[in-house]
Amino acid sequence: IWFHAEALLDAGLLVFCAAAAHQSRTRPLMFTTKFGPFNGSTWEGLCQQVFKRKYQAECYQQMPASPGDFGIEGYTSVTGWAFQCYCPEKHYERTELYENQRDKITVDLRKLKDNVTDLQARLGSTKICRWVFVTPEVDRNALLKHAKSKEAEVRGWNLPILSDDFMVLLHDGDHYLVEINEVRAAAGEALVFDEAAPALTALTGEQEQYEQNV
Numbered sequence: 613i614w615f616h617a618e619a620l621l622d623a624g625l626l627v628f629c630a631a632a633a634h635q636s637r638t639r640p641l642m643f644t645t646k647f648g649p650f651n652g653s654t655w656e657g658l659c660q661q662v663f664k665r666k667y668q669a670e671c672y673q674q675m676p677a678s679p680g681d682f683g684i685e686g687y688t689s690v691t692g693w694a695f696q697c698y699c700p701e702k703h704y705e706r707t708e709l710y711e712n713q714r715d716k717i718t719v720d721l722r723k724l725k726d727n728v729t730d731l732q733a734r735l736g737s738t739k740i741c742r743w744v745f746v747t748p749e750v751d752r753n754a755l756l757k758h759a760k761s762k763e764a765e766v767r768g769w770n771l772p773i774l775s776d777d778f779m780v781l782l783h784d785g786d787h788y789l790v791e792i793n794e795v796r797a798a799a800g801e802a803l804v805f806d807e808a809a810p811a812l813t814a815l816t817g818e819q820e821q822y823e824q825n826v
Contacts, residue, residue, distance in 0.1 A: 721766055
């Protein structure tokens with residue numbers, strides 16, 4: 613009886629481990645931020661809600677990636693700001709994160725040139741003056757250097773959809789902290805105030821009676 617029970621226990625443990633391994637393989641990968649865990653799709657979903665709140669007066673227009681991804685996920689019709697969102701699908705070492713962000717900027721800016729006719733049909737009279745790369749965090753100032761280099765290159769293309777003062781900007785999540793908290797509050801989620809809870813100063817001196825009772 614003892615050996616039979618032990619065999620059943622081992623079999624149950626194997627089944628549990630197999631199920632846990634399967635769940636680990638099928639669980640979507642996430643990039644952990646101060647705003648919560650995200651992947652590319654969920655970060656874009658949050659950004660779209662943020663843009664629609666923040667840029668309502670500038671007539672923000674979402675650009676669905678169907679058919680085709682034209683290098684922007686939305687733009688403001690009045691002011692000509694275009695937005696491209698990016699969030700890693702998993703955690704990277706800092707240098708690797710920078711390289712992925714750098715390459716994403718390069719690839720998506722190229723799409724402006726490759727899809728200029730399609731973009732012009734969708735932008736109408738709006739000219740893009742700011743292309744904003746929106747990502748949860750920017751860890752390397754080398755990314756700013758790359759953005760300025762690509763900005764000069766894109767200006768040299770003289771595309772009819774771009775203004776003469778076209779610029780590439782980098783925005784991390786803190787640029788939209790107010791709107792992110794509005795979205796979280798509407799969903800009944802905890803608000804984000806800072807990366808870490810503030811440290812309380814230690815009490816010194818003789819304790820009062822109420823302190824002793826705490």
